[in-house]
Amino acid sequence: MEGQNMTKVVLLACGSFNPITNMHLRMFELARDHLEDTGQYRVVRGIISPVGDGYKKKGLIEACHRVEMARLATENSDWISVDSWESLQPEWVETAKVVRHHYEELISTEENKDDVDTAKYAKKQRIDENYFESSAHSKRRDGPRLMLLCGADVLESFEIPNMWKQEDIVEIVGRYGLVCITRSGNDPHKLIHQSDLLWNYRKTIEVVQEWVTNDISATHLRRALRRGQSVRYLVPDRVLHYIQEQDFYSAESEKKNADVVLAPLQRYTAASSS
Ligand SMILES: Nc1ncnc2c1ncn2[C@@H]1O[C@H](COP(=O)(O)OP(=O)(O)OP(=O)(O)O)[C@@H](O)[C@H]1O
Numbered sequence: 086m087e088g089q090n091m092t093k094v095v096l097l098a099c100g101s102f103n104p105i106t107n108m109h110l111r112m113f114e115l116a117r118d119h120l121e122d123t124g125q126y127r128v129v130r131g132i133i134s135p136v137g138d139g140y141k142k143k144g145l146i147e148a149c150h151r152v153e154m155a156r157l158a159t160e161n162s163d164w165i166s167v168d169s170w171e172s173l174q175p176e177w178v179e180t181a182k183v184v185r186h187h188y189e190e191l192i193s194t195e196e197n198k199d200d201v202d203t204a205k206y207a208k209k210q211r212i213d214e215n216y217f218e219s220s221a222h223s224k225r226r227d228g229p230r231l232m233l234l235c236g237a238d239v240l241e242s243f244e245i246p247n248m249w250k251q252e253d254i255v256e257i258v259g260r261y262g263l264v265c266i267t268r269s270g271n272d273p274h275k276l277i278h279q280s281d282l283l284w285n286y287r288k289t290i291e292v293v294q295e296w297v298t299n300d301i302s303a304t305h306l307r308r309a310l311r312r313g314q315s316v317r318y319l320v321p322d323r324v325l326h327y328i329q330e331q332d333f334y335s336a337e338s339e340k341k342n343a344d345v346v347l348a349p350l351q352r353y354t355a356a357s358s359s
């Protein structure tokens with residue numbers, strides 16, 4: 086029967102979500118359409134994971150509020166939800182660890198359902214580094230997959246020295262898989278072509294072409310809010326009300342962490358030397 090041979094996919098998006106925008110939500114819809122259009126996947130869930138306060142990015146407001154806005158934004162979705170695990174960690178958590186955490190959660194849920202095949206599949210996925218590389222888009226369709234969903238700027242950031250550990254890129258892209266939405270100013274196909282590492286994993290990177298380009302970014306939103314300009318229809322109304330109620334995104338809040346230059350890189354360097 087149609088559907089039974091398809092691989093179930095859970096999409097995980099990590100980011101600041103400072104604040105969540107309509108484009109963050111559109112990413113999920115675009116990715117689901119793209120994956121399901123291949124006839125190989127059924128997208129069953131989308132998870133938004135806002136980064137914790139430890140990320141110390143310029144202008145990052147408290148995680149509890151970013152989580153709440155993401156919750157309000159997804160209230161009407163029957164498949165996308167927000168998860169606060171990452172945001173509650175005292176230190177910044179590298180994305181590979183976040184993906185691993187959610188994969189373990191997914192598998193334990195499946196195991197609780199007494200799905201023996203899924204457990205076997207999970208074990209295989211954990212132990213075989215090259216599993217997805219060798220079997221990407223393969224006939225094996227008996228277990229759920231967790232894939233990281235991101236915009237093309239994140240794929241591009243893989244090339245920035247010291248921003249990502251090589252082994253983390255290999256784990257995310259090779260073991261789990263990446264769904265990358267095009268964003269104006271980035272060319273993911275060219276990037277994959279030019280990078281020997283990404284080229285190795287080209288079969289586990291799904292590039293989703295967004296033809297109706299939409300350059301909404303949280304930075305743009307914060308700038309407009311600072312200037313007292315309208316952001317209506319760029320964020321869900323409930324999120325806008327929350328921002329207005331709490332009076333977020335002022336010139337003052339944008340100064341937060343302003344002295345932390347290249348935050349991930351610094352933290353990454355500090356973490357690897359300890
Ligand atoms: N307009 C967009 N098109 C495609 N992907 C996007 C877009 N906006 C955000 N994303 C993606 O959403 C994820 C979470 O985004 P995040 O909040 O960290 O970035 P952002 O919206 O670009 O924020 P900021 O402007 O504060 O850097 C990332 O993978 C990012 O690439």
Ligand SMILES: NC(=O)c1ccc[n+]([C@@H]2O[C@H](COP(=O)(O)O)[C@@H](O)[C@H]2O)c1
Pocket residue numbers: 099100101136140142178179180181239242248249250253349353
């Ligand atoms: N080495 C890493 O794991 C690494 C490096 C940079 C950003 N990230 C993640 O990418 C996401 C987006 O970050 P920016 O909002 O800085 O673009 C965040 O969730 C952040 O944690 C991860």
